Amino acid sequence: MSEEKKPVICPVCGKKAKTGTAIDCARHMFGTGDKAHRDWVNAQGLSFIDLLIEQATTPGNKSYEILAEVIEKAQK
Numbered sequence: 001m002s003e004e005k006k007p008v009i010c011p012v013c014g015k016k017a018k019t020g021t022a023i024d025c026a027r028h029m030f031g032t033g034d035k036a037h038r039d040w041v042n043a044q045g046l047s048f049i050d051l052l053i054e055q056a057t058t059p060g061n062k063s064y065e066i067l068a069e070v071i072e073k074a075q076k
C-alpha cells in the first residue's frame, strides 16, 4: 500500500517544515518555542517544557517522535 505523503504544515503558524515531515515540524516547534507553539503542544495534552527537557537531557529523538505523532494526527 502506498499512501501519498502530504507535506506537513505547522498547525500553529502554517509553515512547511524543510523536508515536509512531521519530525521536522516537531523540530520547528521546539526551535520556535514561542507562546503560540507552546500553547498548541500543551493543548494536545502534552507538556512542552517536559518534552523540551527530555529532549535536552536524553539521547535520541524521543520527544520529536512523540510530538511528530501528535502533529500527524492533527493533520487529519
Ligand SMILES: [Zn+2]
Pocket (backbone or CB within 6 Å): 010, 011, 012, 013, 014, 015, 028, 029, 032, 037
Ligand atoms: Zn510553526
